[in-house]
Amino acid sequence: MPILFYISSLVAILATIMVITRYHPIHALLYLIVSFMAIAVTFLSMGAPFAAALEVIIYAGAIMVLFIFVVMMLNLGKQTAQQEKEWLQPRVWLWPSVLTLVLLAEMIVLLLRPSPTDMPAVAVDARQISLSLYGEYIIAVELVGFLLMTGIVGAAHIGKQRKKSLHRFLQTTTT
Amino acid sequence: MAPIHAHTVLVVAAILFVLGLAGVLTRKNILFMLLSVEIMLNSAGLAFVAAGARWQQPDGQIMYLFILAMAAAEVSVALALVVQIHHQRKSLDIDQLKELKD
Amino acid sequence: MQQYLYLIPALPLAGFLVLSLAGRYLSRNFIAGIGAGSICISALITILLSARFLQSPPETGAYTQVLWHWFSVEGLVSNISLRVDSLSLVFICIITFIGALIHIYSIAFMREDRDYARFFASMNLFVCAMLMLVMADNLVLLYLGWEGVGLCSYLLIGFWYETPGNYRAANKAFVITRIGDTAMIIGLFLLFKELGTLYIPDVLARATQHFSSGADGVTLIAILLLCGGMGKSAQLPLQTWLPDAMAGPSPVSALIHAATMVTAGVYLIARMHTIFELSPVAMQITAIVGAVTLFVAGCSAMVQTDIKRILAYSTISQIGYMFLALGVGAWSAGIFHFFTHAFFKALLFLAAGAVIETLHHEHNIFKMGGLRKTMPVIFWTFTIGAAALAALPLVTAGFFSKDQILWYAWSAGGGHPVLWALALAGAFITALYSTRLILVVFWGEMKTTPGHLPSRVMTVPLVILAFFSVAAGWIEWPHNILHVDLFSEEVQHVLPATVLKEGLPAEIVFQLIAVVVSLIGIYSGYSLYYGQSPLLQQWKQSPTVMSVRDFFFSGWRFDQLYDALIVRPFLFITRINKSDISDKLYTAIANVSMLLNRQFSVTQNGSLRWYVTGVLIGILFIITLQLLL
Known part of the structure; x- marks a missing residue:
């Protein structure tokens, strides 16, 4: 399924370019979802169906929904888009683009140095993954559990709506 | 049907990564920067999955799984921060958050 | 024990x-x-x-x-x-x-x-x-x-x-x-370098084997040790601190x-007598320093008006006698003079302190006077002390020790007529200023009314000291008068005996001269300061005498000399080097660090994108390196 791979990766790259150039947050988010979907297809074409499913469900589904919630909650609409337009002047993006292009060129050179190897198109299915995950990676799984737990607690703590407050270290200097 | 080269996938991942990096560097809005960070994390995941597929091992996908979990935690905390910053400053301009300046 | x-x-x-x-x-x-x-x-x-x-x-x-x-x-x-x-x-x-x-x-x-x-x-x-x-x-x-x-x-x-x-x-x-x-510490270093020990008995034992008499090394060590002694004992030229x-x-x-x-x-x-004996030069220098000091300080003591300064100069002068005695090789005589001097000098200072305290911290002797009746204990003890200082013959301790030194100044191995003459002049001056002190302070009319008199706690030590000022001399009589030499006998276990020169007049001649000179000194002090002496009035008119007096009063202008020779040039140099040159180096280091700090703290500007750019440039640098190598 190389054709599938090439098409989907092209879509992913184009969608990503659209993401970083959009002014309106919702547009950018929608393009990002497209990009994630395309990457899910590339996973499929590489024989990783489980990863593709996770990509769609968690990335495109859960995480992007979080973003959309926030955008809605903060009511970021036309005004933000206008501001983004003002901020994205050529002199702002020119130098970063040059630098990142140089980085890309160097990475591609590095990647293409050894002779290309083919990938066997045999799928690694969910069974293998779960056996390995709950076998040798069991400790890592538990650690990830901790991480998610702290993420929840941290988000709940930080996200609490409080009166405007500053840390005591910053109070004397700024207010 | 010619199989996919492993390098091709990695090049795609590199392109995505660089695009994300460019996004982080150019955007001033915190929300867009977070999106760009997501792109970069995703491209790293893509590289892991490609490596796993190359060797026919599940480890690549497991790493992807961990990245995913990490991204989820990171996004939840970061979005809470965004909400808080917007609440306190009525702005998402990263250049206004300079209290750590020397 | x-x-x-x-x-x-x-x-x-x-x-x-x-x-x-x-x-x-x-x-x-x-x-x-x-x-x-x-x-x-x-x-x-x-x-x-x-x-x-x-x-x-x-x-x-x-x-x-x-x-x-x-x-x-x-x-x-x-x-x-x-x-x-x-x-x-x-x-x-x-x-x-x-x-x-x-x-x-x-x-x-x-x-x-x-x-x-x-x-x-x-x-x-x-x-x-x-x-x-x-x-x-x-x-x-x-x-x-x-x-x-x-x-x-x-x-x-x-x-x-x-x-x-x-x-x-x-x-x-x-x-x-x-x-x-x-x-002195340099002298000790040299001593250790030469002899390899600083344990005193070993030093003395090894010195005689290691050095030949008059060798350069031992002379240098002896002179350096002497310099240490001169500083502590206030001998010329380091005497200016004591007054x-x-x-x-x-x-x-x-x-x-x-x-x-x-x-x-x-x-x-x-x-360190062995070291000094090995070096005749150092011995001579010691004797000369002592003789000159006793004369110079005596002259200064003669004209001071502050009661404590008089005593201070007299101490310098008496220590000069000790140095003279040590220098001519009359070891036990020097130590004996220390022994007697300690009693009467302590007595004089304590009595002077009592006088000063009673007269409301008045130091000037010409504002005292007439204290004979009001403070009899102080008067008598002070007089005994002054008599001992003036070496009143036979009844005071000062006589026995000073007489020995005067004799040895000529007759001992390192003795010389000039040293003897200086010591004799010193004896005359000492007698003169002791008499002056007593007469001015205790006779005449009362110029300051005394406050409360010293208590018994203060007078009892004075009486004890006065007793010893008289009696301490009796343990060592001149050989030709009475054969009592308890002191030198004891000390001779440690210190070498005094070598005498041959062919000199009998000891009694020297003793008589010394006695006569001190009596003349006492008499001239009496005639000058008892009542109104016309000669003194005449001298006070004469500019020559007054300029000599001023010269003596300032301690032979040693302070001014040192001020001009050492203190002023030193201050001048410090003024030039006010902003210390070597400090410049260190302030430069500090300044460069602070400059770098300012430069680098610009990078700490709080802008997140700036930091990300920094990371990116770092990555680029590393990857480029990897590509090139």
Whole structure:
């Protein structure tokens, strides 16, 4: 399924370019979802169906929904888009683009140095993954559990709506 | 049907990564920067999955799984921060958050 | 007895520690009890020890006690250990006995002072340091005591540090003695380099084998040690600190002049006598320094008006006699003069302190007068002290010791007629100013009304000292009059006997000359200062005499000389080098660091994108390196 791979990766790259150039947050988010979907297809074409499913469900589904919630909650609409337009002047993006292009060129050179190897198109299915995950990676799984737990607690703590407050270290200097 | 080269996938991942990096560097809005960070994390995941597929091992996908979990935690905390910053400053301009300046 | 040796310096040290640590919580009576009591017990132990020593001398000639091992470096083994032979014994007796009397006197004298505990703490430490100096069995420990004495003199001269000028006097004393100390420590280094030991008996034993007589090395060492002695003992040209040291309280002056500090130089030379004997040049220099000093200081004492300054110059002059005696090789005579001088000089200072205290801190003798009737005890004791200073024949201790020195100044191995003439002139001057002091202070009309008279605590030590000022001389009579020489017999175990020249007139001739000269001195003092002498009035009119008087009054202008020669050029150099050149280097380093800090802190601008750019550039750098290599 190389054709599938090439098409989907092209879509992913184009969608990503659209993401970083959009002014309106919702547009950018929608393009990002497209990009994630395309990457899910590339996973499929590489024989990783489980990863593709996770990509769609968690990335495109859960995480992007979080973003959309926030955008809605903060009511970021036309005004933000206008501001983004003002901020994205050529002199702002020119130098970063040059630098990142140089980085890309160097990475591609590095990647293409050894002779290309083919990938066997045999799928690694969910069974293998779960056996390995709950076998040798069991400790890592538990650690990830901790991480998610702290993420929840941290988000709940930080996200609490409080009166405007500053840390005591910053109070004397700024207010 | 010619199989996919492993390098091709990695090049795609590199392109995505660089695009994300460019996004982080150019955007001033915190929300867009977070999106760009997501792109970069995703491209790293893509590289892991490609490596796993190359060797026919599940480890690549497991790493992807961990990245995913990490991204989820990171996004939840970061979005809470965004909400808080917007609440306190009525702005998402990263250049206004300079209290750590020397 | 030997095992209690350590108590002699340890008790004053304990007193110092208690008073300095807990002094502010103690009552005045308790402070006085500890301060004076510690020294008194030391003195008692010393008296018992010396009685034992005289009864049955130890076989080695010395009591020794090794307390603990201090350090050993590269062949230099230094112990905290005590060694008391007859020379040390003389010094310990004087230090503890007179020190104890001075402490008792101070109980009353310092009664009103705010820093009672600080005073007694410093005094105790002073005595302790001096005892360490004379009891040390190696030169390193001796040097420890030596420096301790310097430190305590600094603390006590500047005791009333709130009065302007006193701290200056303290600094002066410290800096000038330091010049001598530096010379001395260099001498000790050389001694160690040459002989490989600083243990005193070994040094003395090895010196005779190692050096030939008059060798350059031993001369250099002897001169350097002499410089150390000159600094501490206020001999020319390092004598200028002593008159200023009168800024301290009177008991301190008594302690410095009689028992401690200034006699350290005498002790050092007597202790190192073998080194000095090996170098005739150094001996000659010692004698010349002593002779010149006694004359110069005597002239200055003649015209001073401050009662304590008169006594200070007279101390310099008397120590000059001791140096002269040591220099001509009359070792025991020098030590004997130290012995007698300690009594009458302590007496004079304490009595002068009592006079000053009674007259509301009046120092000028011409504002005193007529005190004979109001303060009879002080008058009599002071007169006995002054008579001893003037060497009144046969009845005072000063006569016996000074007479010996005068004789030896010519007749001893290193003697010379010029030295004798200077010493004789000094004797005349001493008699003159002693008479002047008595007449001006105690006769004539009363110019200042006395306050409350000194208490018994102050007068009893004076009486004891007065007794010894008379009696101390009787243990050593001139050979031709009475065959009593208890002192020199004892000291001769340690110090070599005096070599006499041949073919000189009989001793009695010298003695008669000396007696006549001191009597003439007393008579001329009497004729000048008793009542209104026309000659004195005439002199006061004459500009020549007055300019000579001013010259003497300023201490032969030594202070001005040093000021012009050393102090001013030094200040000039410091002014040039005000912004220290070597400091520039360090400030430059600091400035460069601060500049870099400012430059780098620009990068810490709080902008997240800037940081990300930094990371990106870093990645690019690393990858480029990997590509190129």
